[in-house]
Amino acid sequence: MxxxxxxxxxxxxxxxxxxxxxxxxxxxxxxxxxxxxxxxxxxxxxxxxxxxxxxxxxxxxxxxxxxxxxxxxxxxxxxxxxxxxxxxxxxxxxxxxxxxxxxxxxxxxxxxxxxxxxxxxxxxxxxxxxxxxxxxxxxxxxxxxxxxxxxxxxxxxxxxxxxxxxxxxxxxxxxxxxxxxxxxxxxxxxxxxxxxxxxxxxxxxxxxxxxxxxxxxxxxxARVTRVGQGFDAHRWGPGEEVWLCGVAIKHDETLIGHSDADAGLHALTDAILGAIGEGDIGDHFPPTDPKWKGAASDQFLKHAVDLVAAKGGALVNVDVTLICERPKIKPHRQAMRERLAEILSLPIDRVSVKATTTEKMGFTGRGEGLAASAVVSVETPA
CATH class of the missing domain: 3.90.550.10 (Spore Coat Polysaccharide Biosynthesis Protein SpsA; Chain A)
Incomplete structure (x- = not known):
């Protein structure tokens, strides 16, 4: 009617x-x-x-x-x-x-x-x-x-x-x-x-x-809690610094990718998009589009956060795990948490960044690349 x-x-x-x-x-x-x-x-x-x-x-x-x-x-x-x-x-x-x-x-x-x-x-x-x-x-x-x-x-x-x-x-x-x-x-x-x-x-x-x-x-x-997970991996290549969770770290190699190859931000972006049923990062920022060549990945994450807000939702907390033998993450972990909290407009106690190795096993263990996983929770109207 x-x-x-x-x-x-x-x-x-x-x-x-x-x-x-x-x-x-x-x-x-x-x-x-x-x-x-x-x-x-x-x-x-x-x-x-x-x-x-x-x-x-x-x-x-x-x-x-x-x-x-x-x-x-x-x-x-x-x-x-x-x-x-x-x-x-x-x-x-x-x-x-x-x-x-x-x-x-x-x-x-x-x-x-x-x-x-x-x-x-x-x-x-x-x-x-x-x-x-x-x-x-x-x-x-x-x-x-x-x-x-x-x-x-x-x-x-x-x-x-x-x-x-x-x-x-x-x-x-x-x-x-x-x-x-x-x-x-x-x-x-x-x-x-x-x-x-x-x-x-x-x-x-x-x-x-x-x-x-x-x-x-x-x-x-009258709201529901949704959980999303994301995963990303990039190979190592020649370079002098690497971007991880929005922080530049001096290193003898860099991660290779169409954008800045920030695996932490990519995994987190995918987790948020997954929580609200909006596909994955490639749907929104195709790697075939030259517009995103070398782009800073924080804009991908901000886009995902904006989509949550457009649905009347809000992020509750995020948890990122970086999987690599090098570089050492612990000295930079607090800076990463602070940067993520800033981008996501979250209190820092709702932002977790962790690191682990695979005990020399697999492509990360052999130093061929770095991987990242992320889990988020989002509240949206029921």
């Missing part, structure tokens, strides 16, 4: 504490807004409009880098005006096509909610997810006394809220009763039928600083 999306991301989020507006902040290593945009794109959204401020337009470009199918428009002074601006910015599509209105501050929207809303629209003018009120409610009086209020039949409305575009536009055109709290209120006032589907506690809105702390824990629970 075809649908478009309007994401309201024009608020300043002052209640969330100092710093950037909450839609641009990082949540489990990924900007809050990006969580929703990726979910809607994965569910098949035909078009996504991000309603934001003039400053927010450049921020959106940064946090949504690498994603397509979205664009921005300027919002209004209120949420209702921003929603209407988003609806007006949608491309010319059938008026009865469903549009989902979503708050950027609810990052954990999922396919089950999206599909449930679209199905519910078959018998309604607007559909929304909602949670039954579970806590006892108290109504505070000006004199500081409080009384219990019945929670029977009370529900907590969430977003996204879905409606045919033409019906939602018509309802907003008729609205004249102050600032509505959500889109369902507008459609309800216009005589529309509202359907509710089971909401999701993960859809709670990020409003206060403590909400971010909770969301970080929830995001961790």
């Amino acid at each position: 075809s649908f478009s999306v309007v994401i309201v991301a024009a608020g300043s989020g002052t209640r969330a504490g100092p710093g950037q507006a909450k839609q641009w902040r990082l949540l489990a290593g990924k900007p809050v807004l990006r969580w929703s945009v990726e979910a809607f794109l994965a569910a098949g959204a035909a078009e996504i409009i991000i309603v934001t401020t003039r400053d927010g337009e450049s921020a959106a470009t940064d946090v949504l880098a690498g994603l397509s199918g979205w664009r921005t428009t300027l919002g209004g002074a209120t949420r209702a005006l921003s929603v209407q601006a988003g609806l007006a910015a949608l491309s010319e599509r059938p008026g009865d096509e469903s549009v989902l209105i979503h708050d950027a501050a609810r990052p954990f929207v999922n396919r089950k909610i999206i599909d449930g809303l679209l199905r519910a629209l078959a018998n309604a003018d607007l559909a929304l997810p909602a949670l039954a009120v579970a806590d006892t409610l108290k109504l505070a009086s000006p004199d500081a006394s409080a009384r219990t209020v019945s929670r029977e039949h009370l529900w907590r409305a969430q977003t996204p809220q879905a409606a045919p575009r033409d019906r939602l536009l018509a309802a907003y055109a008729r609205w004249a009763d102050g600032e509505p709290t959500d889109d369902a209120q507008v459609v309800e006032a216009a005589g529309g039928r509202i359907a509710m589907i089971p909401g999701d506690p993960l859809l709670n809105k990020l409003t206060y600083p403590e909400d971010f702390a909770m969301a970080e824990r929830l995001a961790g629970a």
Whole structure:
């Protein structure tokens, strides 16, 4: 079923504490807004409009880098005006096509909610997810006394809220009763039928600083750990230095390869690519391409790290083993760890570099070449 999306991301989020507006902040290593945009794109959204401020337009470009199918428009002074601006910015599509209105501050929207809303629209003018009120409610009086209020039949409305575009536009055109709290209120006032589907506690809105702390824990629970391994080997040839794990070491030979032949970085790059299912180093930097002749291998590793970030993932730790008789690795091991930590943006205690020999056996034992293996762990959204 075809649908478009309007994401309201024009608020300043002052209640969330100092710093950037909450839609641009990082949540489990990924900007809050990006969580929703990726979910809607994965569910098949035909078009996504991000309603934001003039400053927010450049921020959106940064946090949504690498994603397509979205664009921005300027919002209004209120949420209702921003929603209407988003609806007006949608491309010319059938008026009865469903549009989902979503708050950027609810990052954990999922396919089950999206599909449930679209199905519910078959018998309604607007559909929304909602949670039954579970806590006892108290109504505070000006004199500081409080009384219990019945929670029977009370529900907590969430977003996204879905409606045919033409019906939602018509309802907003008729609205004249102050600032509505959500889109369902507008459609309800216009005589529309509202359907509710089971909401999701993960859809709670990020409003206060403590909400971010909770969301970080929830995001961790909704992530998977992936493990990747890599291996590389190069033969020795005439030279005066060798590059290993991003560090130049004076030596009476050098490793021969199309790039700088840094076997440690190559193995590590392959391990990261393997963890996220993105092939191997040769797929991204073909040895037949003269562009990479003599290239520094740290750019290969940085590319792999960027791919992890684009998937909303993060490196957890890396472990590299260099296999050779010469040169001696121990005097340079700390420098290698520091260089890898810098490239990977990891604390140094999550970076391991080790060395071993093959007791004079095989091509490394005979001094014909050097080998490297690497293991990494990566966390990505489930």
